[in-house]
Amino acid sequence: MSNPDSTDLQRAEADYQALIEAHQTLLLSTVTADGQPEISYAPYVRDQAGRFYIFVSELAGHTRNLQQQGWAAILFIRAEAESRNPFARERLVLKCRADELSRSDPDYGEMLARLEQRFGDTVALLKGLPDFHLFVLTPTAGHYVVGFGKTYQLELPAGRLSPVLPPG
Secondary structure, X not given: OOXXXXXXXXXXXXXXXXXXXXXOEEEEEEEOOOOOEEEEXXXXXXXXXOOEEEEEEOOOHHHHHHHHHOEEEEEEEOOHHHOOOHHHOOEEEEXXXXXXXXXXXXXXXXXXXXXXXXXXXXXXXXOOOOOEEEEEEEEEXXXXXXXXXXXXXXXXXXXXXXXXXXXX
């Protein structure tokens, strides 16, 4: 990929944000206590700092993994039906620190209210169940792939992109 100009970078930054906003759920990759990979998904809301909040049950393996490991990777990917080539689907991968928010945390009520506003009665029901936990996923690193030869590193916390150029 040739070195993109600032207009290309601005467009790519807007495009990766639009990819996130096009989804109500994120794909969640975690690691079990014995080092095995596990993948799932969760509905989310996002704050102004770019952190993701998920409300998940103890019955789900990823909840234990988040509690024990404190890390996750999340993926947003363009739908196959919207992609010209399945090998080059637009996608954003974020490595995230995972922290559980206690029910006494000031952000707990606000984020549950935002989840309920976005997802309705299901959250109203779930928030009364004792086995549900609220996690904040804070991106620490990431990359955005637009297609073949068009990859960017995500500079965090600023959220700016820098192109990944081929060696030489």
